[in-house]
Amino acid sequence: MAGVASGRPSADAGGDGTAVRTPFPSRALGTLLGCATALAGALHFLVTGAVLGPLLLRPRTRPGALKVLAAGARRLTALERTRRSVFFGDRFPEHDAASDRKVLRHLAVRVGTGLLCGVVVGLLGFGTVLAGVLAAGAVRGTLGWDELLVQALLGGVLLFLDVQGLYSLAALDARTARAFFGPSEGELLRRRIDELAASRAAVVEAVDAERRRIERDLHDGIQQRLVALAVLIGRARRGRDPERADALLRQAHEESQGVLAELREVAWRVYPSALDGLGLEEALGGVAERCPLPLRIRFEVGAPLPRPVETAAYFVVSEAVTNAAKHSSASAVSVSVTVALDGPRLTVRIEDDGTGGADPAGGGLTGLRSRVAALDGVLHVHSPLGGPTTVTAELPCA
Numbered sequence: 001m002a003g004v005a006s007g008r009p010s011a012d013a014g015g016d017g018t019a020v021r022t023p024f025p026s027r028a029l030g031t032l033l034g035c036a037t038a039l040a041g042a043l044h045f046l047v048t049g050a051v052l053g054p055l056l057l058r059p060r061t062r063p064g065a066l067k068v069l070a071a072g073a074r075r076l077t078a079l080e081r082t083r084r085s086v087f088f089g090d091r092f093p094e095h096d097a098a099s100d101r102k103v104l105r106h107l108a109v110r111v112g113t114g115l116l117c118g119v120v121v122g123l124l125g126f127g128t129v130l131a132g133v134l135a136a137g138a139v140r141g142t143l144g145w146d147e148l149l150v151q152a153l154l155g156g157v158l159l160f161l162d163v164q165g166l167y168s169l170a171a172l173d174a175r176t177a178r179a180f181f182g183p184s185e186g187e188l189l190r191r192r193i194d195e196l197a198a199s200r201a202a203v204v205e206a207v208d209a210e211r212r213r214i215e216r217d218l219h220d221g222i223q224q225r226l227v228a229l230a231v232l233i234g235r236a237r238r239g240r241d242p243e244r245a246d247a248l249l250r251q252a253h254e255e256s257q258g259v260l261a262e263l264r265e266v267a268w269r270v271y272p273s274a275l276d277g278l279g280l281e282e283a284l285g286g287v288a289e290r291c292p293l294p295l296r297i298r299f300e301v302g303a304p305l306p307r308p309v310e311t312a313a314y315f316v317v318s319e320a321v322t323n324a325a326k327h328s329s330a331s332a333v334s335v336s337v338t339v340a341l342d343g344p345r346l347t348v349r350i351e352d353d354g355t356g357g358a359d360p361a362g363g364g365l366t367g368l369r370s371r372v373a374a375l376d377g378v379l380h381v382h383s384p385l386g387g388p389t390t391v392t393a394e395l396p397c398a
Helices: 024-057 062-088 100-140 145-181 185-238 242-270 273-277 280-290 307-327 363-373
Strands: 295-300 333-339 345-352 378-382 389-396
Touching (some): 024 100, 024 145, 062 100, 062 145, 100 145, 273 307, 280 307, 280 333, 307 345, 307 363, 363 378
Parallel strands (some): 295 333
Antiparallel strands (some): 333 345, 345 389
8 A cells, every 4th residue: 555645665675675666556556456455354364263263262272273374364465465566566575484473463454454444445435426426516506605615625624634544554554564574673783784794894804905005016116116216326326437327316316206106106096185185076187187098077066075985986986997097908988976866875987998897806896895885885887898897886975
């Protein structure tokens, strides 16, 4: 019944609280069918309960009688699951086998809700017929306008109460289905704890991997160049030929400029100072300046972003652009940074025209996924062979 009045998704799809939106006629038909299935449940309780009544009253035979009563209830609840999936678009996760008592409690609540909804729908139909009779009387002139006005006023109030009652019963039916077919609050809490524990471990692992990468950059790059610089200066000091010494000093000066450029590059990869001083848009401009490929950036963010979100978005763009330049044989890269209109969510999309085949489980992308997941975000990588490669990160801004 849920969704008839509101038109909103009503239950879990895969356990995450979403559902496929279905047309209003489908939901209305599902509501009417729910009244019929509630009547079937009531008949099951009355007929089967009456037959098994003596056995239910005796402690020795009660467990077996409850199993028989629950077996029929399970078939009816399976029918309920199908009804909500077909008519309301609900996609429930695979549910563990519920106990007999829980199945019976669910069916009892479902029967009460469905029968009451049937009464409300019946009153709505009766009111529609009565409104037609009053309208026909007004046309024939057998009903005075003052009496018609009073009847219309009372009918409007009753119609409002009827619709509100139907809306409330629809919401109750959706919550009942979600509580039984979907994961329980305890299960959701356990899932959330597992996600946070996995995210924390992944962040620690990503930080350690980043430290190892920085150490390799310093050791294999800057340190080696500093050693070469020291050798050049030492040779210039020991040399007796002034021209040779000047040449060595010029070479040492050029080497020092290269060391400074590489040191700035490493510093930018660790954390860009522009991100603190100028914001995400300017920091991404720095990425475009250092990128060896043509990089087009579309930045459509009006309000200021939280600092952790800006930092994660920057590193997603920086790492994805670096991967595209190194591994994809791409000729151009495009970056889009936008805020969704349907909620406080930042979407970062990086696309290149390379050969594709990027491994989503690779070290760099795994580190980005961990960084995004730490903020309750999601990272998607689509990279078929032949390209293009698209990396999309969705980060909540609230």
